[in-house]
Amino acid sequence: MENRIDQLFATKKNGILNIYCTAGFPKLEDTLPVMTALQAHGADLIELGMPFSDPLADGPVIQESSTKALQNGMSIRKLFEQLDGFRQRIDVPVILMGYFNPxxxxxxxxxxKKCAETGIDGVIIPDLPMAEYESDYKVIFEQYNVHLIFLVTPETSEARIRKIDSLSKGFLYAVSSSSTTGKDKDMGNQQAYFEKLQQLKLSNPVxxxxxIKDKATFEAASKYTNGAIIGTAFIRAIENSTDIDADVKKFISAIKN
Incomplete structure (x- = not known):
């Protein structure tokens, strides 16, 4: 069966909205309700964060959501329990984002193997070294048709971007700057970097x-690539939610409409 991420990019070339949410947040059992609402209201792709005690690439808001989810009792095992059978109601591609130690x-x-059995399409592991992936784990990911998605930054050399592109499956995650998530960025300052990525004619979508936090930043990013990923702004939108569905609908419609 073709991977759902590949199906998505084959049918939609631009304006792809990937929303990041932390599993087990705001409450432990909110994982599926949040995912269901994201699909219902127009997210093209769902990125589920696996909470970790030392999330290096994440800014304070996502770190805090991770801490809260861990306090709620979230773990990889618990997440797979929650995801059991989720494909009966969710069709959009789902990727897990987390760190290598867990x-x-x-x-x-x-x-x-568990990702494949559950219906997860891809994984992002920011601290898994490319060389280690290539020598030790690439064969495993390919055997189960689970895509490993790599990150590139404005500092990544062209040669390394091409190497990452050759190893990646699904899409490339282009970090808009070298800071952590959630920092305010001036998208205009990133234009040269986005244009460079566009000119490289990479084999993977980007x-x-x-x-990326609102309609303006989403559209600015989508001008040069296939779409964008929103995390911190979404976590803020649901952290005190008493009506997940309504809050997700409000958030996505502000970006897409």
Whole structure:
């Protein structure tokens, strides 16, 4: 079966909206209600954060949501329990984003196999070195048709971007700057970087993340790439939610309409 991420990019070339949410946040059992609302109100792709105690690439808002989810009792095992059977109601591609240590503790092959069995399409592991992936884990991900998605930054050299592009499946996650998530960015300052990515004619689609928070930043990012990823602004929108569906609808319609 063709991976759902590939199906999405084959049918939609631009304006792809990927929304990041932390699993088990705001409440432990909110994972599926949030995902269901995201699909219902127009998210093209869902990125589920696996909470970790030391999330290096994440800004304070996502770190806080991660801490809260861990306090709620979230773990990789609990997440897979929650996701059991989720494909009966959710069709959009779903990727897991997390750090390598918990995956290593779970067992890399066991984790990838479980992703495939559950219906997860891809994984982002920012601290998994490219060389290690290529030598030790690439064969496992490909065996189970789970895409590993790499990050590139404005500092990544052209040669390295091309190498990452050759190893990546699904799409490339283009970090808009080298800071953590959630920092305010001036999209105008990133224009040269976005244009460079566009000119490289990469084999993978590209989504931009970090600093995308509203209609204007989403459209600015989508001008040069296939779409964008919103995390911090969405976490803020639901952190005190008493009506997940209504708050998700409000958030997405402000970006898309």
């Amino acid at each position: 995956v290593l503790l779970y067992g890399v092959e066991a984790f990838v 989504l931009i993340g970090f600093g």
